[in-house]
Amino acid sequence: xxxxxxxxxxxxxxxxxxxxxxxxxxxxxxxxxxxxxxxxxxxxxxxxxxxxxxxxxxxxxxxxxxxxxxxxxxxxxxxxxxxxxxxxxxxxxxxxxxxxxxxxxxxxxxxxxxxxxxxxxxxxxxxxxxxxxxxxxxxxxxxxxxxxxxxxxxxxxxxxxxxxxxxxxxxxxxxxxxxxxxxxxxxxxxxxxxxxxxxxxxxxxxxxxxxxxx
Numbered sequence: 001x002x003x004x005x006x007x008x009x010x011x012x013x014x015x016x017x018x019x020x021x022x023x024x025x026x027x028x029x030x031x032x033x034x035x036x037x038x039x040x041x042x043x044x045x046x047x048x049x050x051x052x053x054x055x056x057x058x059x060x061x062x063x064x065x066x067x068x069x070x071x072x073x074x075x076x077x078x079x080x081x082x083x084x085x086x087x088x089x090x091x092x093x094x095x096x097x098x099x100x101x102x103x104x105x106x107x108x109x110x111x112x113x114x115x116x117x118x119x120x121x122x123x124x125x126x127x128x129x130x131x132x133x134x135x136x137x138x139x140x141x142x143x144x145x146x147x148x149x150x151x152x153x154x155x156x157x158x159x160x161x162x163x164x165x166x167x168x169x170x171x172x173x174x175x176x177x178x179x180x181x182x183x184x185x186x187x188x189x190x191x192x193x194x195x196x197x198x199x200x201x202x203x204x205x206x207x208x209x210x211x212x213x214x
Contacts, residue, residue, distance in 0.1 A: 004030055006093070006159050007198035007212075013166040013189060014202030021060075023202060024095045024161045025068050031093040031159065032070045039092040040071040043084065045102040047077045071095070077105045081148035088156040099164035103188055106142050107181065142184070146191060153195045164189055166201065 006027055014020035028040040042064065048054040064071065076083040080102050088094050096102075153160060168186045173179050193199045199211040 006031055007196075009153055009156065009160045009196040010162070010198040010200060011189070011192050011196040012161065012163050012200045012202060015166060015169070018202040019205035019207075020163050020165075020202040021097055022205070023200065023207060024097060024163050025064060025071075027159075027161050028071050028093055028095055029068045032068070035091070037091050039089075040068065040095065041087045041092055042071050042073045042095045042097060043080065043087065044073055044075050044097060045077050045080065045099075045105065046075075047101075047105065077102070078109065078145075081145065081152040084149075084152040084156060084160065088152075088158050088160065090157045093159045093161065094156065095161045095163070097163040099162055099188060099192065100167070100185060103142075103185055104181075106145055107184065146188060150191060150195045153192065160196075162192060162196070164192070 004023075004026055010027070012020045012023055028042070032038050032040050044057075046053065046057055048057055061073065064073070074083060074087060080096065084094060084096070153162070165185070166189070168182050173182060193211065196211070197213045198209065201208045201210050
């Protein structure tokens with residue numbers, strides 16, 4: 001894999017098994033070897049709701065421990081912006097894996113732990129995103145959380161790598177709820193891409209740089 005320079009902030013998108021998490025881990029590994037003072041923190045958003053997901057998480061943890069033994073894992077399914085603010089430091093590279101599961105947790109929370117202060121979210125998203133989100137269940141919570149996330153990305157003192165799925169390249173889903181989720185994720189990806197210095201699309205393990213800002 002090429003182009004492993006570390007950006008201030010990078011969004012890595014791709015389909016299933018495209019190599020997106022692998023790229024994030026390699027960036028963390030390279031960051032750790034650059035200096036003994038460097039740290040790497042994985043913020044994991046997955047929740048083990050069933051046996052298969054438990055096995056998948058356990059396998060990913062074992063693989064990650066082997067590939068990047070110095071990286072610490074923090075589990076945070078909902079309060080992603082707060083987790084970034086807590087763990088981001090000038091000498092720490094943060095990997096968020098992944099935005100797709102985080103959005104799922106926000107749209108379909110297991111419990112009603114919904115933030116009510118949405119005043120900071122009014123201008124955080126494009127007009128089309130605001131229109132879409134306003135018409136969805138849990139709209140205010142999602143809008144506020146995305147606004148907080150974008151601000152956390154901009155203010156992070158250390159490098160930040162965010163992993164997300166690109167699921168909008170296939171056929172249009174038949175179900176209304178699935179179409180709504182595809183729309184919501186696409187708009188989230190657009191917003192995060194706008195806040196990141198670099199955006200990379202992964203396909204078959206190969207990176208394609210979509211954006212590179214100074």
